[in-house]
Amino acid sequence: MAVADGKNPKTTIADVARVAGVSVTTVSRVLNGEKYVREDKKKAVERAVAKLDYQPNLYARSLAGDRSYLIGLLFDDPRGDYLSGMQRGAMHRCREEGYHIVVELFDRTTTLDQIEQFLSKLRPSGVLLTPPVCDNKVILAALARKKVPTVRISPSEDFPGMASVKIDDYHAAYQMTEHLISLGHKDIGFIIGDIEHADARARLRAFRDAMKAAGLAVNEDWIAQGSYQFASGRDAAKQILRGHTRPTAIFSSNDDMAAAVIVVADEMGLEVPGGLSVAGFDDIPLASAVSPSLTTIRQPVEAMAETAVGRLMAMLKGGDSDVDTPILMPVEFIKRASTGTCK
Amino acid sequence: MAVADGKNPKTTIADVARVAGVSVTTVSRVLNGEKYVREDKKKAVERAVAKLDYQPNLYARSLAGDRSYLIGLLFDDPRGDYLSGMQRGAMHRCREEGYHIVVELFDRTTTLDQIEQFLSKLRPSGVLLTPPVCDNKVILAALARKKVPTVRISPSEDFPGMASVKIDDYHAAYQMTEHLISLGHKDIGFIIGDIEHADARARLRAFRDAMKAAGLAVNEDWIAQGSYQFASGRDAAKQILRGHTRPTAIFSSNDDMAAAVIVVADEMGLEVPGGLSVAGFDDIPLASAVSPSLTTIRQPVEAMAETAVGRLMAMLKGGDSDVDTPILMPVEFIKRASTGTCK
DNA sequence: AATGAATATGGAAGCGCTTCCAGAAAATGT
DNA sequence: ACATTTTCTGGAAGCGCTTCCATATTCATT
Numbered sequence: 001m002a003v004a005d006g007k008n009p010k011t012t013i014a015d016v017a018r019v020a021g022v023s024v025t026t027v028s029r030v031l032n033g034e035k036y037v038r039e040d041k042k043k044a045v046e047r048a049v050a051k052l053d054y055q056p057n058l059y060a061r062s063l064a065g066d067r068s069y070l071i072g073l074l075f076d077d078p079r080g081d082y083l084s085g086m087q088r089g090a091m092h093r094c095r096e097e098g099y100h101i102v103v104e105l106f107d108r109t110t111t112l113d114q115i116e117q118f119l120s121k122l123r124p125s126g127v128l129l130t131p132p133v134c135d136n137k138v139i140l141a142a143l144a145r146k147k148v149p150t151v152r153i154s155p156s157e158d159f160p161g162m163a164s165v166k167i168d169d170y171h172a173a174y175q176m177t178e179h180l181i182s183l184g185h186k187d188i189g190f191i192i193g194d195i196e197h198a199d200a201r202a203r204l205r206a207f208r209d210a211m212k213a214a215g216l217a218v219n220e221d222w223i224a225q226g227s228y229q230f231a232s233g234r235d236a237a238k239q240i241l242r243g244h245t246r247p248t249a250i251f252s253s254n255d256d257m258a259a260a261v262i263v264v265a266d267e268m269g270l271e272v273p274g275g276l277s278v279a280g281f282d283d284i285p286l287a288s289a290v291s292p293s294l295t296t297i298r299q300p301v302e303a304m305a306e307t308a309v310g311r312l313m314a315m316l317k318g319g320d321s322d323v324d325t326p327i328l329m330p331v332e333f334i335k336r337a338s339t340g341t342c343k
Numbered sequence: 344m345a346v347a348d349g350k351n352p353k354t355t356i357a358d359v360a361r362v363a364g365v366s367v368t369t370v371s372r373v374l375n376g377e378k379y380v381r382e383d384k385k386k387a388v389e390r391a392v393a394k395l396d397y398q399p400n401l402y403a404r405s406l407a408g409d410r411s412y413l414i415g416l417l418f419d420d421p422r423g424d425y426l427s428g429m430q431r432g433a434m435h436r437c438r439e440e441g442y443h444i445v446v447e448l449f450d451r452t453t454t455l456d457q458i459e460q461f462l463s464k465l466r467p468s469g470v471l472l473t474p475p476v477c478d479n480k481v482i483l484a485a486l487a488r489k490k491v492p493t494v495r496i497s498p499s500e501d502f503p504g505m506a507s508v509k510i511d512d513y514h515a516a517y518q519m520t521e522h523l524i525s526l527g528h529k530d531i532g533f534i535i536g537d538i539e540h541a542d543a544r545a546r547l548r549a550f551r552d553a554m555k556a557a558g559l560a561v562n563e564d565w566i567a568q569g570s571y572q573f574a575s576g577r578d579a580a581k582q583i584l585r586g587h588t589r590p591t592a593i594f595s596s597n598d599d600m601a602a603a604v605i606v607v608a609d610e611m612g613l614e615v616p617g618g619l620s621v622a623g624f625d626d627i628p629l630a631s632a633v634s635p636s637l638t639t640i641r642q643p644v645e646a647m648a649e650t651a652v653g654r655l656m657a658m659l660k661g662g663d664s665d666v667d668t669p670i671l672m673p674v675e676f677i678k679r680a681s682t683g684t685c686k
Numbered sequence: 687a688a689t690g691a692a693t694a695t696g697g698a699a700g701c702g703c704t705t706c707c708a709g710a711a712a713a714t715g716t
Numbered sequence: 717a718c719a720t721t722t723t724c725t726g727g728a729a730g731c732g733c734t735t736c737c738a739t740a741t742t743c744a745t746t
């Protein structure tokens with residue numbers, strides 16, 4: 001079972017060395033950007049590499065150098081645009097750096113042992129953790145013990161010694177709540193996301209705080225639990241809207257559920273935003289596709305992943321710097337058609 | 344920059360050999376399931392492996408054995424549940440087989456050169472191609488040239504010598520047509536998808552055959568050509584519905600166009616499904632978001648990916664068998680609100 | 687001009703595995 | 717009984733790279 005062989009069947013570092021007129025050691029140095037290589041030799045090596053269309057053998061490098069050039073991306077469930085964007089951003093950045101993404105699922109059926117095997121078999125140069133895996137104590141401990149450079153994306157709790165990238169969920173949700181209030185809404189419902197996610201909790205907290213700060217009461221009947229899934233949004237919306245008194249606005253913890261709210265409102269003959277304003281969070285593609293389009297908060301998902309990879313690269317290159325301070329990414333408030341003044 | 348080191352810092356095949364009282368060659372044979380190893384020695388090796396908690400070094404294996412145990416998953420855009428499901432399925436199956444998924448983006452900004460680098464650097468044991476990458480002639484040619492075992496998922500066109508996994512479009516469309524007929528519809532319209540795609544042709548053929556089998560005539564004025572795009576669905580619907588005699592149901596080759604049919608019907612004051620039943624295909628997220636929600640056909644995305652990996656494994660294990668015959672997967676009929684009995 | 691650092695280079699020893707090869711042991715045929 | 721074939725086993729040579737070590741060469745300091 002031979003593996004792919006390109007147009008240049010077997011160009012090795014030795015070939016490059018011969019063509020460049022230097023030793024393999026020197027070629028290796030140039031390839032790895034080490035210092036102590038004279039400029040002219042460096043140029044010669046680069047010319048030879050280009051001429052031969054040389055591709056270093058990843059496996060030889062990994063074996064000899066104890067680095068894998070693979071970065072692991074662990075997640076619980078790859079569904080949804082959130083993780084897709086994450087993956088996309090990570091791929092982009094990795095491509096620039098010559099690294100590759102190995103995806104690995106970590107859900108209910110996954111044992112710690114499987115993850116440990118993943119780590120010791122693949123020996124990834126680094127690992128990216130997405131929510132909610134990024135808050136799994138067992139995984140974090142395993143990673144720390146094995147000293148695998150790790151960046152957590154949108155984690156809920158602190159874990160000393162591990163870098164993280166997150167958005168300011170609290171601030172964003174606070175801002176959205178204020179937006180609704182500024183439109184004259186006093187009766188506002190809220191759909192909570194998967195409570196396992198720290199962001200879901202932060203958004204809820206911000207909502208409550210912003211209401212309180214505006215001197216508005218929160219009607220607990222209008223607070224429903226969702227799971228970030230579209231279907232759960234349906235249920236939540238029905239629950240909130242079934243009573244004889246209804247809120248004039250609903251702030252959903254994410255767009256998927258917000259879209260479901262619009263559908264339910266439509267089914268009930270409630271006009272949006274005439275009879276009900278709906279606000280979302282995340283700005284997934286669906287947000288601008290539904291009618292009316294969703295007022296929402298855009299999370300720079302791709303940029304976050306890119307930043308996370310960048311952080312990883314920095315760690316790999318030695319600068320251990322301040323790992324404990326999370327990198328906060330800015331969010332963007334997107335005003336669209338689903339929110340309007342309270343009549 | 345040390346890479347992860349587990350609890351057993353450095354258990355090599357030599358350690359296993361010593362403990363088992365055999366040579367490394369024999370250990371290697373057992374590990375790779377080769378024949379010509381006596382049963383007692385095999386047992387001894389297995390015991391030693393378990394006792395030492397030995398993990399073979401992936402990179403040493405890859406370097407020496409010219410296999411990578413990595414399988415590449417190429418896609419155009421990771422957004423959407425379709426590819427998420429795909430990935431999930433592929434991961435599951437790979438885990439069972441001890442392989443891992445390396446994801447790689449192939450969009451507008453990607454050059455062929457980048458993909459070739461991906462292939463020659465990672466030397467994946469196999470590659471999975473998702474639509475629309477699976478119909479990219481250039482990629483296919485590159486893969487074929489490098490002899491990388493490849494499985495295409497839901498390809499539109501044939502490409503000799505390359506395995507593929509697809510749904511049984513004919514069967515599914517036949518089933519949907521029968522559904523419409525069972526609701527009492529006799530006058531049924533059909534919107535054809537992009538005729539360049541094999542699936543569009545199969546769906547049309549199934550529609551005609553099912554009608555014929557039920558003894559129903561197909562009115563050619565009610566058959567319109569679309570391109571799978573939403574906008575083309577609008578035009579097709581208008582064309583079908585403009586006459587003085589109208590069908591009582593329209594089967595659209597995909598959900599995008601079916602959604603357009605609903606919009607057009609709405610504009611014409613035709614109620615769905617009261618005055619017109621509408622059926623789609625694909626079960627895209629929009630299908631459950633539109634009102635009324637679309638009766639459609641869902642592809643078993645995860646299962647398809649699992650099957651694709653299975654096919655790949657079979658190819659890697661030597662059985663080259665019949666690569667040209669696509670593996671057909673069963674689909675799921677989703678009854679929603681857009682189809683109803685013919686009044 | 688002499689001394690020690692800083693800079694630059696290559697030889698060669700692995701990294702942990704697979705596999706070729708040669709040879710031993712067991713099973714088969716005559 | 718011997719000659720073949722088949723089954724089993726281990727030694728040792730790589731796979732293509734990184735890196736330790738020893739050796740040159742240059743540069744700044746006295």
